[in-house]
Amino acid sequence: MxxxxxxxxxxxxxxxxxxxxxxxxxxxxxxxxxxxxxxxxxxxxxxxxxxxxxxxxxxxxxxxxxxxxxxxxxxxxxxxxxxxxxxxxxxxxxAMGTVSIRLITSVEPTELINKLCQAGFGVTKIDAQGSRGKAYIIYSIINRKEVSEFERIAQECVPKAFMSVEDIRKVREGIFLPRDTLRLRKESPLRKSK
The missing domain is CATH 1.10.8 (Helicase, Ruva Protein; domain 3)
Incomplete structure (x- = not known):
């Protein structure tokens, strides 16, 4: 040896x-x-x-x-x-932790907000004024594991929106549904019939 x-x-x-x-x-x-x-x-x-x-x-x-x-x-x-x-x-x-997502768009975001809410995301809309006119800020705090789902929905509804994602150390209150609840909601026969 x-x-x-x-x-x-x-x-x-x-x-x-x-x-x-x-x-x-x-x-x-x-x-x-x-x-x-x-x-x-x-x-x-x-x-x-x-x-x-x-x-x-x-x-x-x-x-x-x-x-x-x-x-x-x-x-x-x-x-x-x-x-x-x-x-x-x-x-x-x-993909641990929580992130803050800020999405800025000049497109009226009603469809986006509805789809995000249906997917279980908490969303806040703020009317704003940008360098090119009227704008909307969509703000959400989500689990990091759900960023790709949020991005997918945003890309589908407002493909040219500016989006930033930032880590957050601590969160209290808000709308945070467990992932299993979201999955079950998506697979629900009631949701499919609508």
């Missing part, structure tokens, strides 16, 4: 792969921890941070011990880049 650990195969192939994949884990954990901190999930962020630091210490110490091995440095940097990308994918998959 000692011969294997000191051999060329381990030094030039296996250890760089270990460094690369451990760094992916470390950076993905770091990205997820930052997301949890921004969402106010202190306990989960602390637990993730504990494991993140353990992995980082083990990997960084190995690279620092062998700073003359360019392959270790490349594996470390490559793992960082890949970990950043994977961390963002994890965030998109988790």
């Amino acid at each position: 000692e011969e294997f650990l000191s051999g060329d195969l381990f030094k030039w192939v296996i250890m760089p792969l270990i460094i690369f994949f451990a760094r992916i884990v470390d950076v993905s954990l770091g990205t997820t921890r930052i997301i949890m901190v921004s969402r106010g999930k202190k306990e989960i962020a602390s637990l993730i941070g504990f494991f993140e630091v353990i992995v980082w210490l083990l990997v960084a110490s190995k690279v620092i011990q062998s700073v003359d091995n360019v392959l270790y440095i490349l594996a470390y940097a490559g793992g960082f880049a890949a970990g950043s990308y994977i961390g963002i994918l994890i965030d998109e998959r988790l």
Whole structure:
């Protein structure tokens, strides 16, 4: 075993792969921890941070011990880049939290508001004046998992509307239906007959 650990195969192939994949884990954990901190999930962020630091210490110490091995440095940097990308994918998959959606359109939004309300979204309409004349601001606070459904409805009704989505840390009150309730409403025979 000692011969294997000191051999060329381990030094030039296996250890760089270990460094690369451990760094992916470390950076993905770091990205997820930052997301949890921004969402106010202190306990989960602390637990993730504990494991993140353990992995980082083990990997960084190995690279620092062998700073003359360019392959270790490349594996470390490559793992960082890949970990950043994977961390963002994890965030998109988790889709945790609440967002504020602001949609600005010059098209009268009655159809849009009706469809959004039918889909279970709470909506506020504000009459406004834009640089090109009369405008409407449609404001809604929704779960992040529902952004694509909101966007789909908006694209269908007002395809050229300006839309911004911002993370919100805390929400109180409002119209937030559980996803299962929305799904059951959409599949309801009463709704189909209308």
